[in-house]
Amino acid sequence: GAVVSQHPSRVICKSGTSVKIECRSLDFQATTMFWYRQFPKKSLMLMATSNEGSKATYEQGVEKDKFLINHASLTLSTLTVTSAHPEDSSFYICSARPRLAGAGGETQYFGPGTRLLVL
Amino acid sequence: DAKTTQPNSMESNEEEPVHLPCNHSTISGTDYIHWYRQLPSQGPEYVIHGLTSNVNNRMASLAIAEDRKSSTLILHRATLRDAAVYYCILRDASGGSNYKLTFGKGTLLTVNP
Numbered sequence: 362g363a364v365v366s367q368h369p370s371r372v373i374c375k376s377g378t379s380v381k382i383e384c385r386s387l388d389f390q391a392t393t394m395f396w397y398r399q400f401p402k403k404s405l406m407l408m409a410t411s412n413e414g415s416k417a418t419y420e421q422g423v424e425k426d427k428f429l430i431n432h433a434s435l436t437l438s439t440l441t442v443t444s445a446h447p448e449d450s451s452f453y454i455c456s457a458r459p460r461l462a463g464a465g466g467e468t469q470y471f472g473p474g475t476r477l478l479v480l
Numbered sequence: 481d482a483k484t485t486q487p488n489s490m491e492s493n494e495e496e497p498v499h500l501p502c503n504h505s506t507i508s509g510t511d512y513i514h515w516y517r518q519l520p521s522q523g524p525e526y527v528i529h530g531l532t533s534n535v536n537n538r539m540a541s542l543a544i545a546e547d548r549k550s551s552t553l554i555l556h557r558a559t560l561r562d563a564a565v566y567y568c569i570l571r572d573a574s575g576g577s578n579y580k581l582t583f584g585k586g587t588l589l590t591v592n593p
Contacts, residue, residue: 363522395580404567405524405583454523456578467512467571469581471523 367472372424381441384455390435391457399452484568489588492558500553500567517564561592
C-alpha cells in the first residue's frame with residue numbers, strides 16, 4: 362500500500378530556533394500534500410495545502426511566514442516552523458494525495474506524525 | 481465540506497461486531513463519505529469510503545442510508561488493535577476544495593478484552 366514517511370518523528374528545540382519537518386511519499390507521486398496540526402486530545406486541524414511547484418494555500422488563521430511550506434517535487438514536501446515558541450509545540454502530520462487514480466486517487470495517505478516540543 | 485455528527489465515544493467487546501454511526505444530513509450529491517481512524521500517537525489511517533452503495537473491504541464495511549443522510553461503519557469482529565478514534569468525513573469529489581479533508585471530533589472506540 363501507499364506509504365508516507367515523516368522525518369524527524371520527534372524533535373525538541375529551543376525557543377527562537379527553526380525546525381524543518383520532511384514529508385515523503387515513498388512509493389507514489391503526490392499531486393497534493395496537506396499539513397495538519399493536532400494538539401493533545403483534539404482533532405486534526407488543517408494548516409495548509411501544497412501543490413507541487415506552486416505556493417501553498419494556508420487555512421485561515423495560519424501564519425504563512427511562520428509555517429513555511431515547500432513542495433519541490435512530487436514526492437517531497439517540507440514544513441519549516443520558523444522562530445518556534447512553546448505554543449508551537451504540537452503533533453504535526455502530513456498527508457499526500459496520489460497523482461494517479463490507480464494508486465488510490467480518492468484517498469489520502471497520512472504520515473506517522475512529528476512531535477515537536479519547543480522549550 | 482458538509483458537517484458530520486458522531487457519538488463522542490463507544491465501547492465494544494473483543495471479537496464482537498461494532499457499528500459506528502455518522503449523521504450527515506446536509507450531504508450534497510458530490511460528497512463522498514470517508515472514514516479514517518487514528519490510533520494513539522499515530523497519523524490517521526484510511527478505512528473505507530463510498531458514495532451511494534454499501535462498500536466492503538478487508539478492514540470494514542460501510543453501510544450508507546438510502547437518502548445518504550447517515551452511514552454506519554461496521555467492524556465485523558473488533559480486536560484490541562481497533563481501539564482508535566474513528567472519523568467520518570464528507571469530501572467534495574468535485575475538486576473545488578482541492579480534496580482537503582476536514583476532521584471533526586470523531587468517535588473514540590474502546591475495545592474491552
